[in-house]
Amino acid sequence: MTVINGEAVLHDTVLRVDGLCVELDTPENGWTRIVDDVSLSVRRGETVGLVGESGSGKTVTSLAIMRLLPRNARIFGSTVINGRDLNTLSEKGVDEVRGAEIAMIFQEARRSLNPAFQVGDQVAEAVRRHRRCSRKDAWARAVDLFDRVGIPEPAKRVHAYPHEFSGGMCQRVMLAMALSCDPDVLIADEPTTALDVTVQRQVLGLIHELQQELGLGVLLITHDLSVVAEVCDRAAVMYAGRIVENAPILDLFDNPRHPYTAGLLHAMPDPVRHAVKMGVIPGRVPPPHEFVDACRFAPRCPYVGDVCTDGLIPLSHSGPDHLVRCARAHELSLEDVFYD
Numbered sequence: 001m002t003v004i005n006g007e008a009v010l011h012d013t014v015l016r017v018d019g020l021c022v023e024l025d026t027p028e029n030g031w032t033r034i035v036d037d038v039s040l041s042v043r044r045g046e047t048v049g050l051v052g053e054s055g056s057g058k059t060v061t062s063l064a065i066m067r068l069l070p071r072n073a074r075i076f077g078s079t080v081i082n083g084r085d086l087n088t089l090s091e092k093g094v095d096e097v098r099g100a101e102i103a104m105i106f107q108e109a110r111r112s113l114n115p116a117f118q119v120g121d122q123v124a125e126a127v128r129r130h131r132r133c134s135r136k137d138a139w140a141r142a143v144d145l146f147d148r149v150g151i152p153e154p155a156k157r158v159h160a161y162p163h164e165f166s167g168g169m170c171q172r173v174m175l176a177m178a179l180s181c182d183p184d185v186l187i188a189d190e191p192t193t194a195l196d197v198t199v200q201r202q203v204l205g206l207i208h209e210l211q212q213e214l215g216l217g218v219l220l221i222t223h224d225l226s227v228v229a230e231v232c233d234r235a236a237v238m239y240a241g242r243i244v245e246n247a248p249i250l251d252l253f254d255n256p257r258h259p260y261t262a263g264l265l266h267a268m269p270d271p272v273r274h275a276v277k278m279g280v281i282p283g284r285v286p287p288p289h290e291f292v293d294a295c296r297f298a299p300r301c302p303y304v305g306d307v308c309t310d311g312l313i314p315l316s317h318s319g320p321d322h323l324v325r326c327a328r329a330h331e332l333s334l335e336d337v338f339y340d
Contacts, residue, residue, distance in 0.1 A: 149206060242296065
């Protein structure tokens with residue numbers, strides 16, 4: 001909430017996740033927590049990046065938000081879309097929201113499309129599911145969406161099959177499907193995976209263009225910090241199932257407060273500093289059964305101290321709109337330690 005001229009003004013938040021936890025029942029370890037106390041929000045017209053190494057829990061978080069987890073998973077916390085908590089709704093209630101108010105595009109779009117059906121039929125099916133319109137009207141909507149996402153000859157290409165499309169075109173089909181019912185929130189899970197650099201830029205530009213046109217709130221999941229820098233308004237850095245830093249994008253890049261964030265930034269190729277050795281974070285992301293209550297980055301952190309391994313470390317303010325989960329954040333100056 002912001003106070004303007006003495007009046008309280010609510011931000012137009014379309015997605016708010018509070019205390020989201022995911023546990024998975026595994027044969028080896030029983031109920032294992034793989035996502036732990038994740039909180040974030042997305043406003044209308046805003047792009048929020050969720051970034052971290054593979055295994056950090058980014059995709060599981062997105063699937064939990066969409067309630068698309070397998071039967072051996074359970075969810076705690078709240079996921080509020082336009083004032084309604086999805087985690088309190090029945091399966092039928094979630095089905096009505098999913099696709100209509102919140103939609104998702106997945107990694108490797110070709111694998112997400114059914115090879116036995118025409119691409120237009122798959123988009124039209126999503127339209128008919130939520131709009132209760134005729135097959136003819138749904139196909140007309142599919143043609144219009146294909147045109148909107150930049151697929152040439154849309155009236156002809158709706159009759160093609162996924163194998164007749166390139167990876168970039170399949171991603172455009174997935175985007176058309178996601179936008180078919182004018183959702184308020186779009187979750188994009190690694191939307192540029194397996195695409196070449198030129199097509200990556202086209203897809204990201206298209207998402208941004210449609211966001212500006214439709215007022216979408218976008219949650220962009222990626223491990224590529226260069227993409228985050230280019231398209232995001234703010235970013236949440238995730239490590240071992242937890243958010244370790246959350247800040248506006250300029251503040252995050254100029255003044256990282258968590259050693260993990262600094263390590264990721266130092267590991268980026270930088271042509272300006274080409275003479276300096278690119279940084280490497282030693283070690284690996286721990287698997288969920290090795291998660292601890294204390295700092296999970298401690299075994300890889302050059303700044304680790306006794307306070308880092310002594311109990312739970314909360315996500316706390318390091319600035320007006322900057323959150324960090326680090327016991328030593330207030331005393332550290334994060335320089336080029338990972339270049340050593």
